[in-house]
Amino acid sequence: MNGAEHIEHACADAWQALIERRLGEWRLRAAADRVGTERVPFTARANSALAVGDPGIAITSALDEVCEFAHEQRIEPVVQVVHGDPVESELLRSGWRPYHEHAVGCEVSVLVGPTGQGGEAGDERIRMLDAPTAGWWELTVDSPLPTTAQRHVLTSGDRVGFGVAEHQAGTVAAVRGAVVGDLLHVARLAVRQRLRRRGIAGGLMRRVSAWGSEHGTTRCVLQVAVGNNGALALYQRLGFREHHRYRYWVPGTPWQDRAP
Numbered sequence: 001m002n003g004a005e006h007i008e009h010a011c012a013d014a015w016q017a018l019i020e021r022r023l024g025e026w027r028l029r030a031a032a033d034r035v036g037t038e039r040v041p042f043t044a045r046a047n048s049a050l051a052v053g054d055p056g057i058a059i060t061s062a063l064d065e066v067c068e069f070a071h072e073q074r075i076e077p078v079v080q081v082v083h084g085d086p087v088e089s090e091l092l093r094s095g096w097r098p099y100h101e102h103a104v105g106c107e108v109s110v111l112v113g114p115t116g117q118g119g120e121a122g123d124e125r126i127r128m129l130d131a132p133t134a135g136w137w138e139l140t141v142d143s144p145l146p147t148t149a150q151r152h153v154l155t156s157g158d159r160v161g162f163g164v165a166e167h168q169a170g171t172v173a174a175v176r177g178a179v180v181g182d183l184l185h186v187a188r189l190a191v192r193q194r195l196r197r198r199g200i201a202g203g204l205m206r207r208v209s210a211w212g213s214e215h216g217t218t219r220c221v222l223q224v225a226v227g228n229n230g231a232l233a234l235y236q237r238l239g240f241r242e243h244h245r246y247r248y249w250v251p252g253t254p255w256q257d258r259a260p
Contacts, residue, residue, distance in 0.1 A: 004082045004244040007110060007183070007221055008052045014178035014185035016156040017046040018149055019073060023065055025053025030073035031149040039074040042149040044102060044248055045223070048078035051087050059090040067251070076250065083107065083245040091249050099248035104225040106248045109232065111222045113240035115184050116213030126203050128161045128177070128211045135171025136162050140188040154188070159215055163208045165191075165200050173200045177208040184212030184220040189231070205238055 009027075017029035031046035032039035041047035049069070055062035063079070070077035078099060081087050091097075099106040129136070132155065134144035141150045154160075157178045165173035173191040177184055186208055191200050209220055222240065224231050 010180040013180045024056030026055040028069040033147040048080045051079045095252040096249045099250045111240040112243040126165045132162045136174045139174040139190040184217040
């Protein structure tokens with residue numbers, strides 16, 4: 001398993017779907033909430049097939065399995081593939097295309113940096129919690145009451161921490177950290193609009209980084225949409241560099257059930 005594959009599997013361990021089915025080294029994932037007759041997926045990462053490594057069968061057959069699984073779960077068939085991996089050529093030959101209409105774009109930059117840099121934030125109002133608060137949920141999923149899929153994805157893992165920055169008005173920033181071996185996976189960094197550009201995000205990142213170091217991690221990894229220039233600039237200032245990219249792919253035409 002190469003470096004990109006190792007990181008992708010670690011990120012998947014840190015971002016656990018409600019339902020996961022293994023296909024060789026591929027991971028078919030679903031985390032969607034039932035709303036009426038529809039299923040509403042929570043993040044593409046938890047509702048796609050991580051097509052990394054060997055599926056154990058021909059790629060075309062593996063893609064059929066991806067579509068079958070997605071149909072069973074009533075979500076769209078999506079695969080997540082490391083940019084430049086030979087699987088992309090197989091996807092093109094099979095009529096798949098990049099998922100350009102995805103809300104945050106189809107391409108994601110995977111950034112890596114050291115943990116423990118700068119020590120703790122030094123602000124007593126910035127701390128790591130063992131369980132999320134209503135204020136943490138409000139900032140990370142726009143509601144103090146998460147859905148089933150949101151709660152599962154964001155609280156599952158061997159060791160998960162919930163960073164908050166608090167002010168008189170309550171929780172003003174939040175972040176999630178998950179330990180997977182020597183990697184610290186960081187996600188859902190959010191700061192209230194009126195308090196942005198005041199160094200709160202940087203302070204919270206330093207605190208979660210120190211927390212990760214306390215729990216044995218040596219590297220921190222983030223997954224950031226390539227169009228999110230503000231976040232990319234922040235992480236670059238904090239010492240993160242791009243390790244690789246991945247893209248989401250979907251069938252070129254709507255998938256139909258195969259005849260039994």
